[in-house]
Amino acid sequence: MNQIVYKGSSPFQNITVLDRSRFGGMHGRFRLLKFTDDIVQGVMDLENPSRLVLSYSRTVVDLIDHYVPDFKEGFIIGHGIGVISSYYSSRNLVTAEIDPLVVEISKKYFGYLGNKIDIGDGRELLKKQVDKSQDIIF
Incomplete structure (x- = not known):
């Protein structure tokens, strides 16, 4: 069964x-985020929302x-449904996302409540970070 929840x-x-x-x-019950190319960008197990479904997320x-188990500060380029930043919600993690609609969708349809999201080109936003202030950049 495929049911379209949102299309825009x-x-x-x-x-x-x-x-x-x-x-x-x-x-089970899965919710997927897909972009133009029809490639899955994020998957949530609706019965266990904290589960890391995609091998990419687990990796x-x-x-x-x-490599950095006790990181304090981090920067991630690309938000999707917010799986990675949700996983590390207790850390100071900034996520860059170029598309504000992706952020709206992650909140409305995937329940994202996590860390800070900066809207814009991730490369440009990263340049604005204080040098060597990040323990991880992904």
């Missing part, structure tokens, strides 16, 4: 949010936890 567009891309009963061979968390 921004100056950057077309955006679709849909609910599915299957994802990656798993059964990022594993890398951060392995």
Whole structure:
């Protein structure tokens, strides 16, 4: 079952949010964020929202936890549904997202309540950070 929850567009891309009963061979209740290219940008397990469904998310968390487990300050380029910044919500983590609609959708359809999000080009926003103030940049 695929049910479109939201379909819209921004100056950057077309955006679709849909609910599915299957994802990656798993059964359950999943909510997906897709962009113009129809590639999945984020997945939430609606029955266990804190679960890291995508291997990409699990890999990022594993890398951060392995190399900088006690980081205090961080900067991430790209928000999606906010999985990574939600996972580290107790840390001072700034996320850069170029598309304000993606941020609205992450809050409305994925319940994002996490860290600070700066709207704009991540490269330009990173240049505005104090030199060497970040423990991680991803």
